[in-house]
Amino acid sequence: MNYPLTALIETIRHIVPLNEADTTLIGTLxxxxxxxxxxxFVQQGQxxxxxxxxxxGLVRYFVNQDGDEKIYSFGLENDFVCDYESxxxxxxxxxxxxxxxxxxxFIISSANLQRxxxxxxxxxxxxRIVIEQIFVQAMGQLVSLYTDSPEVRYQVFLDxxxxxxxxxxxxxxxxxxxxxxxxxxxxxxxxxxxxxxxxSSPE
Amino acid sequence: MNYPLTALIETIRHIVPLNEADTTLIGTLxxxxxxxxxxxFVQQGQxxxxxxxxxxGLVRYFVNQDGDEKIYSFGLENDFVCDYESxxxxxxxxxxxxxxxxxxxFIISSANLQRxxxxxxxxxxxxRIVIEQIFVQAMGQLVSLYTDSPEVRYQVFLDxxxxxxxxxxxxxxxxxxxxxxxxxxxxxxxxxxxxxxxxSSPE
DNA sequence: CGTTCAGTTGACTAAGGTCAATTCCCGTGG
DNA sequence: CCACGGGAATTGACCTTAGTCAACTGAACG
Numbered sequence: 001m002n003y004p005l006t007a008l009i010e011t012i013r014h015i016v017p018l019n020e021a022d023t024t025l026i027g028t029l030x031x032x033x034x035x036x037x038x039x040x041f042v043q044q045g046q047x048x049x050x051x052x053x054x055x056x057g058l059v060r061y062f063v064n065q066d067g068d069e070k071i072y073s074f075g076l077e078n079d080f081v082c083d084y085e086s087x088x089x090x091x092x093x094x095x096x097x098x099x100x101x102x103x104x105x106f107i108i109s110s111a112n113l114q115r116x117x118x119x120x121x122x123x124x125x126x127x128r129i130v131i132e133q134i135f136v137q138a139m140g141q142l143v144s145l146y147t148d149s150p151e152v153r154y155q156v157f158l159d160x161x162x163x164x165x166x167x168x169x170x171x172x173x174x175x176x177x178x179x180x181x182x183x184x185x186x187x188x189x190x191x192x193x194x195x196x197x198x199x200s201s202p203e
Numbered sequence: 204m205n206y207p208l209t210a211l212i213e214t215i216r217h218i219v220p221l222n223e224a225d226t227t228l229i230g231t232l233x234x235x236x237x238x239x240x241x242x243x244f245v246q247q248g249q250x251x252x253x254x255x256x257x258x259x260g261l262v263r264y265f266v267n268q269d270g271d272e273k274i275y276s277f278g279l280e281n282d283f284v285c286d287y288e289s290x291x292x293x294x295x296x297x298x299x300x301x302x303x304x305x306x307x308x309f310i311i312s313s314a315n316l317q318r319x320x321x322x323x324x325x326x327x328x329x330x331r332i333v334i335e336q337i338f339v340q341a342m343g344q345l346v347s348l349y350t351d352s353p354e355v356r357y358q359v360f361l362d363x364x365x366x367x368x369x370x371x372x373x374x375x376x377x378x379x380x381x382x383x384x385x386x387x388x389x390x391x392x393x394x395x396x397x398x399x400x401x402x403s404s405p406e
Numbered sequence: 407c408g409t410t411c412a413g414t415t416g417a418c419t420a421a422g423g424t425c426a427a428t429t430c431c432c433g434t435g436g
Numbered sequence: 437c438c439a440c441g442g443g444a445a446t447t448g449a450c451c452t453t454a455g456t457c458a459a460c461t462g463a464a465c466g
Contacts, residue, residue, distance in 0.1 A: 134338075170413065383422075
């Protein structure tokens with residue numbers, strides 16, 4: 001096992017305890033993978049067959065609605081990446097996951113993930129906590145879409161991902177916030193007019 | 204065990220196979236409960252301590268945003284009802300679940316649900332499938348909020364819950380769709396002007 | 407030095423929010 | 437039986453904001 005798995009192992013260890021045997025097992029079940037900018041982790045219509053762990057790079061999750069892309073999430077360093085709906089049900093994806101930077105990851109197949117769940121000391125617990133986290137995150141997004149204006153959502157995005165904003169285009173941010181790039185630009189213009197340091201004062 | 208548990212058992216059986224011992228176990232782990240119109244199944248700030256199964260009645264899930272209620276889901280006959288985020292993490296609810304009709308349910312405590320998972324023949328599988336279904340449903344809602352206009356969301360609601368529309372107020376429907384009652388009323392007025400039978404022709 | 411693409415800006419349109427008045431429905435009490 | 441009251445639903449006037457189409461700016465790149 002000669003891959004730099006430390007980030008992956010530390011991320012898992014942050015969720016459940018791991019011993020020597022566990023870390024060895026992880027090394028045998030995951031394999032390195034890489035995506036170039038624009039490559040797909042999984043595309044709408046395919047069945048998502050593996051879970052990834054992003055060592056370096058950046059991906060976006062989106063749905064394609066008549067050529068109009070709606071980004072609903074990003075995956076960055078030390079994130080797990082998967083269309084869980086497709087992976088769990090083995091049904092075709094309704095979404096696409098695409099690298100927007102060159103990315104290096106470790107991937108684990110469905111079969112190996114099952115082994116991880118059963119053979120890792122806290123495997124089942126790990127699996128449950130991860131899906132739980134994803135569920136909570138999704139519900140948070142859902143509530144935010146109901147309750148927050150685009151302006152607030154943009155502010156929350158900046159607060160939640162302060163470094164990400166500089167790595168992606170306004171197009172991506174606008175799509176995530178739920179508006180067109182022109183509208184996001186106008187929101188920024190509005191802020192510039194009345195308030196020069198947004199980061200520290202979300203009004 | 205003399206409660207009319209058949210609906211509950213049949214609903215579970217629809218997900219996983221059940222034998223005699225299983226149905227007996229279910230009978231011992233669930234207990235009857237009732238809510239009057241306006242009663243809370245669980246309130247924002249409380250920890251959700253049980254899962255319910257609605258035998259008769261109707262509940263709504265909502266978040267309270269400065270006195271403005273945002274309904275994001277309904278639970279009706281033969282649905283399980285729970286704030287899974289709170290139940291799973293044992294953290295206080297960020298949402299409220301309230302009966303909007305007199306309701307009769309069966310409830311199961313967290314401890315008993317753990318027993319159900321381990322002692323039922325397909326208990327773990329049952330638990331996984333239920334959370335999976337809820338996750339998929341939540342993601343569907345999330346995508347719909349991104350991609351669909353209020354008008355489309357209203358149409359989808361009518362298609363998905365044809366009978367429910369008659370049981371609840373426009374206020375509830377509007378909140379679910381994500382607009383004010385006045386706006387929903389205007390959408391209906393628009394339809395009346397150009398198309399008299401919406402149900403069969405979603406444009 | 408032109409091409410290209412991201413970002414901005416302007417003019418206009420469409421649609422929901424807000425506040426307020428009005429109508430409709432239904433149950434209650436005189 | 438009818439008048440009244442209250443909540444639900446509708447409608448109108450006006451405002452705010454995002455969508456749309458288009459033009460323009462600016463920086464990166466060859």
